[in-house]
Amino acid sequence: MNDLAIPDFGREIAALLPFLIVAGGGLLVMVTDALVKTLRKDHLSYLVLLVLLSVIVVQTTSGTPEGPVLNGLLLLGNFSRFFTYLFVVIGVLTTIFATGIFDRDGNYRPEFYPLLLFAILGMMVLAAANDLLTVYLGLETMSLATYVLAGGVRGNAPSSEAGFKYLMLGGFSSAFFLMGVAFVYGACGGTGFDQIAAALHSGSAPMPFLTLGTGLMLVGFGFKVAMVPFHMWTPDVYDGAPAYVTGFMATAIKAAGFAILLRFVLLTEPMLAFAWYPVLTVLAVLTMSLGNIVALVQGNIKRMLAWSSIAHAGYLLLGIVAILAPALGGPEMMARAKGIVEEGGAALLFYLVGYALMNLAAFGIINVMGTEPGVDGDQISRYAGLSRRQPVAAATLAVAMLSLAGIPPMVGFMAKFYIFSVVVKAGLIPLAIIGVINSLISVYYYLRVIVVMYMHDTAEDSYQGTEWVSVAAAGLLAFLIIYLGVMPEAFHRGAEIVFRQISF
């Protein structure tokens, strides 16, 4: 891969088309906003939707080439395609939610649209990365755009605080990550995933450097997916950022983070298992438990969902731990290893999609509820009696909450079912028990939102207005949550196929 073959130019361009569309689209939106003064602001959102839909069309219709492109910097195929679809769909919904609020409040943030597209571009690169440098590139493109998205509400102190905090801590984590890349590069003699894999298999790489390098990189990933103890930014940033951005961060960034973490874990599996397995296990347990326990006492729904997103990162990390476990087990375990890895990977992908559905549905409603200027709109108490005033919005949020709590027949249950059954299969029954105890704890705070919406009378300061497009979009998500909870099979099988591409 390293010798610079002369690339087949047409193939490369065709392969990169989705990336180019998003990048070009972002520039186009930016330029249009600056130059075409006669344009109504909400027309920008149509342009964004057009860009995103054309990505879907191009990716679906053109036979995008599989395999490495750009001299192995990117690896295209089912895996990258799967995540591109996910990011684009999240992007479409985020655009709808954001525009609805801009429209209603007459307060446009035109810079939002290109930044959203650039963030999506970064995520797409991240999910397709096949080289540590591309990983870094994707990570930074994504992060820089989100720093501004989170902090970009001018004159709003919490938002500025959120953006600044995210920027500072994100900078630290990038530094950790780069340091890790340096060590791994030193140990393996290359940054390409293939080179690293080759070096690991030959056993020539010096262990201490590798251990240190992968550990530092885990810190970087841990920050992005909000793993304890690198989660500190999450509540403040989720709370301070506007809800449509929080929804985007909670779903897309988490998915991108786990996409690359999954690739990284599979790449360095045996080595990572020996060096970091116990640490990861402990951190997974801490992440779940801390997230759920602190979420119990939150009065602000965005903060509550921030802690809940930390807890869900913990469940996902359980899946990672289960994937790593066979590498440590005896011969009997090794025989089952492939099955566990494949099921674990499919479970993670399924979980990420389910998690994206339920969080987007929740944030879609929160977005509508909490944007009255000058009020702390995100207090759970403001949702009192919502079921009488806005039955659809309340039902949607209720479905999202029940799904997050893992109650059947919602997708959240099936996602947990797949993860926990892999954990049990990997022989980690104590971890599964800790996992179910955690989801038990979480039931309490998710139910509280439903209690307030359905069982409390409308309070005086409750929110009265609404925004129908967002509510309808979130309602559609609620329908999907139930549909995938009842009929998970086809989708789960798709996830298995997607995963097979990257499991070596």
Next chain:
Amino acid sequence: MAMITDHILTWVTFVPLLGAVALWLFGRREGPARIFALAVSLVDFVLSLHLWFHFDAARGDDQFVERVAWIGNGQVSYHLGCDGISLVLALLTTFLGPLIILSTWKAITSRVREFLAFFLLLQTAMLGTFLARDMLLFYVFWEAMLIPMYFIIGIWGGQRRIYAAVKFFIFTMVGSVFMLVGILYLFFQSGSMELTSFLNLNLEHNAQLWLFAAFFLAFAIKVPVFPLHTWLPDAHVEAPTAGSVVLAGVLLKMGTYGMLRFAMPLFPQGVAYFAPAVSILAVIGIIYGALVALVQPDIKKLVAYSSVSHLGFVVLGLFSLNSLGVAGGVFQMLAHGLSTGALFLLVGVIYERRHTREISEFGGLAHVMPLYATFFMIATLASIGLPGLAGFVGEFTILLGTFTSEFLPAARVMAILAATGVVLGAFFMLWMVQRVFFGRLANDANKNLPDLSWREVVVLVPLLVFMFVLGVHPGLVLDKVDLSIQKVLAPLEAQLVPHSPAGHAAIPGGGEEGAPAILLVNSDAEDLR
């Protein structure tokens, strides 16, 4: 017709769900929505009658089976089946459905359509729980049932409804999540979620003990077995009448049903080990429930605690581990559903009129409401087990089964203690009836209470009729369930006979190595002779 009869279980299970969805079409028109919901539940009842008439009791196995691959390569399937035990419980559910909807005509006045939708969803979840033959499918129904019940208590309940609803939800979840881990473990061992494939596993002793504990906890909370019963009085008292009826009538039976269907046949060695402890808890529950009921000032709370006592009988019957006791347990589930369901309905009637349930508020009601007093008396007598009414058959058979149990230690002592529970039960129920209905009509507020309306009579009469029918002709039900019970218990006996039970040490005077556990005669019982 064939389209319906070929998939009869699916229709019976999901007709209420369809009805719940269709209820959205009614908008704010409450009257038509009520009639529609009633019609849906009646249709469902009629459909379930098909099961009753076409069930072949001579086979006793799962009938009307439907099986479609659901998840994995058929590892998890949509698998419904109906044996005698499921049959009677499913019929109890569909039978109570229309009666409960009719009973809410005046009681539920706010958000009517939502209430009806949640109630119909609940019907689907309960029927699915009784008919599922795939563990994951069972679990999905079992958990999904929590959602509508939670809303019914939390929205339409009394003063402390939110506390009661959350407590109900969390208590049940506590048990079921551990069961979920157990299910996942079994799934991993057998590679399939089929109940039958679980039955064929040869689990080692320790695994059986842990799994039995996990499953039993889930079911015991639902029953509820002492000391896990604390959610029950709260839920019952705060729930609206309809919620209490369905809670007492059907939901509690899901716990005992789960024990009989899953916990007992799957883990024989766990049963052997834990049965003595479980039956002691059951006896404590019988007596404790009765004693606490004795001192309740609130009629509804009194009836709620009587449930703890009566369900203790069911558990005792199941864990006597002979077919007599188990058959009695199943019969008692049904009898309790009828009598306690009727009692809660009757309490609801008086609550609608007076908005209080304090016993001290009443007295001499028989003078102004003779019909009501008569109905209440019949339900009370059925509940305390007067011969000729349904409750007697269940309690008597259970006591007989327990007394002759060759498996439980001190079986006779337990039977005798449980029998004192019967006496106590008769005492507190009759004492309550005396204070409420007889004596002088002292309270002026009661002077002009109207007697039962036609609608209320229509709701109650079917229940009373079946109390008599089952009381004089218990064979009607027992014939249907007999073979099924033997089939369910077969794995238990088959496994207990060849292996000397590991729970030996726990049984005083346990037999020789290899002696069939079920035939053990224990020394305590000998001493008593």
